[in-house]
Amino acid sequence: MIGQALKSREAILAGALILLIIVVESRFSGFAAPGNLAGVFNDTSILIMLALGQTLVILTRCIDLSLASNLALTGMVTAMINSAMPGVPVVALIAIAVALGLLMGAFNGILVWKLDIPPIVVTLGTLTIYRGIIFVVSGGAWVNSHEMSEAYKAIPRFEILSLPVLSWIAIAVIAAFAVGVNRTALGRAFYAVGGNPSAAVYTGINVGKTRFWAFVIAGGLAGLCGYLWVSRYAVAYTDVAGGFELDVVAACVIGGISIAGGLGTVTGAVLGALFLGTIKNALPVVGISPFWQLAISGAAIIIAVAFNARSEHGKGRIILKKAEAHS
């Protein structure tokens, strides 16, 4: 049992993450200090939450490319409301952000479920639509930090037990996912739908509806992250989180969430996001030429995927051998 756990994808990834931190520490002393690692975790919080949302979608054999646009639009809307009506409490703004995110996720989900359009096409479309709506609502103008209320900017930065609220929100989301995915009927349904859709139908699971819920949950998280992102960087503009959707998918892939669906864990997604976040935070300090940075993060992704592909392959063979031995 313990041997199996050590061989698992998550254990390998955790080992790689620790190795990465040690390598960075050897080049830049102080990187592995607890305070700095907490900073890295805080910086990666948004990526972790979106990767968890994306994990559900990928588990059901779908993909959501509109998450970053969803985030940017909700962020812009909350910032505009805040600057126009500073009296609206931030809690209400967060509720609006989540509601708006859920709505956009539901729109994706409905198109996938009821019209049966391939998810990559749907979300490629909504990626542009949501991004386009930002231009419409904002007229291309920025919302700047001096136009935002102090409370709006303060919440993610507020420290509880010397950890910012942003980190605590991420921890809460991870905990909710750990319980929800492993212990609820819907959580297990995500695996069933992605693992074998036909079999899932025979067990009474509505495949389309399950996918719909995956999109809705991912959308709601993107909405929440929209507020957190804009408030953290204290600026809302049309290009917020441009290209971030690919980081989210990369985090999932590194974390061993199988693009073919049905395979992957919450721990994997979190570790994948942390791995990518650590690289992003390490590159500026290790003194590697910026011209190489993109290539290096790309290489890290491919290596991680290659590892996953190998471990998946081996596992398949072992199962067959066991089956042979039993018969």
Next chain:
Amino acid sequence: MSFTRRFAIATGVAAGMAASLMGSTALAQDNVRIALVAKSLGNGFFEAAARGAEEAAEEVGNAEIIYTGPTSTTAEGQIEVINSLIAQRVDAIAISANDPDAVVPALQKAMQRGITVISWDSGVAPEGREMHLAPSSDELIGQTIIKLAADQLPDGGKVAVLSATSTSTNQNTWIEEMKSVMDQYPDIELVATVYGDDLADKSYRETQGLLQTYPDLDAIIAPTSVGIVAAAQAVQDAGKVGEVNVTGLGLPSEMAGAVESGASKSFAIWNPVDLGYSTAMLAYNLATDQAEAEPGAEISMGRMGTATLDDTNTAAMSEPFTYDSSNIDEFKDIF
């Protein structure tokens, strides 16, 4: 603001009415009518430029500014505006073009009718105008950004550059120009150049990296409006306000928060009021034949000095204008 705009429109309407009512009376002939064509109406930057042009008109006495432009930033809209200005027989057209080539035929028609045509801010292809006034030159921008950092560091110190993408042409030119004048500041050391790709999160992270790698860093120069805002926020979040000064190129509306918090002591960008003023001055001097637009010519821009034309009849106005806590409130609502 809205009063100024209404005033400008009213002036324009009044001028049009006067011209149509009186035909070519003595009054219309006395006044040099300069049309200032914006990329679009309702943009604070151009409203401010129009105010500068009005100031120039008052100074010379017998000039009149017609501030106009399309409602959206399209070349088609500007062509319509140019045609109507030709019909009104203005003396000069000064345009900030939405497209350097599309407006050329309409402007050539204007020049054939004896109208002085110049471009400013955003240029027109050389065949479509007599001269172009650029807000600043690469050289002046390079000199300004290092001076901004050096002025706050009388005893010298370490500075780093936060740029946009590593392939951005204007960024790289400005940084090169900056490096070429670094020997004037022997105590200032440039320790690193990093790239934030004009993304708020990457710029923020790169700034965090700079602060960690160089704990004794004194200033960050970001010649990009996304980068400078993100760097100021990162410095603020790291509690390094007062230790690390963020400077570079940014817009007053976007930088007001950073100046207020002290993360940025000063930054620069071209001043639209001065740009409008200089443009009106040049248009006036060319329209009244006090100067001729040809390579090497030196044309007066009133209080802004003289414009020297290069081989393509292009001139740079001045070094970028510096904003700090003393004037940010005045400009943050303008652009």
